[in-house]
Amino acid sequence: MIVGIHEIYILKDYILAIIISILIAYALKIPLLPKKPYRFSFQKSALFPTPIFAIGFMAFAQVLNINLPYEGVIAIIVGVFTAFFVKYIFDFLFPLPPESNLGDDTNE
């Protein structure tokens, strides 16, 4: 499959969705970065995993061919929805793992 200019063109919706989701997530008082050390932190933040959900939801919207009269409106809606999703629904769907499974004691 050769990817043409069309595939690059659709990326603008993803970039818009990512920017809006990060800004609104930050406005909803989700921290910008997780706790240190970053590699082992389970804390949600505006920079991770909010953009991952934004591109995922945006891709779903495009695959399902959801179109609105104005260009870019769907990206804005996805961005706003993602920020609220991460703020209010994320913790119910993906609770923190039990302490015993965190791996802190496995090197002892």
Add this chain to the structure above:
Amino acid sequence: MNEIIGIIICTILAWLNFVLVDTYFGLPEQAGVKGAETVGESIEKRGGDIAGGFFQGNILCSPDASAGTLITSIGYLLLGIRGAFIAAMLIYIGNRLCADPGYAGTVGSLTMTVILFLGSFVGLTPEMFIVGIVIAITTIQGLDHKSSSKILGKIANVFNRHA
């Protein structure tokens, strides 16, 4: 591009992608869950390297960059770049369900999306990458745990991520 040459190139790219991303995000440093610890200690008992053992245990127990590379290639084959983005989100969800923070899998998936995108310009197809990553994972998990864990341990040392 000739299929066999393409598969060889894709195997090398996929191997480097998942091993480097997984190592950078600390898979050899510690076992995320009990299963990974058991695998790591078992490999060490048989003469392998503990860091390589933790690495193998971790990629066995949760979808890290190895699964990210494979699922992203499949998504790209089915739906183009959109499929790769959906794959990234699904891998993150899979990571969280497996008690894993999800950085390695998600970043591996996104770097693979870039590799797939660039590869499409020189004739490397997603099918070649799917075959390539299966071969790449087999070299780590399927041939000889002792020697592959030692190689992974050496790479972990270079990245300062040894257990």
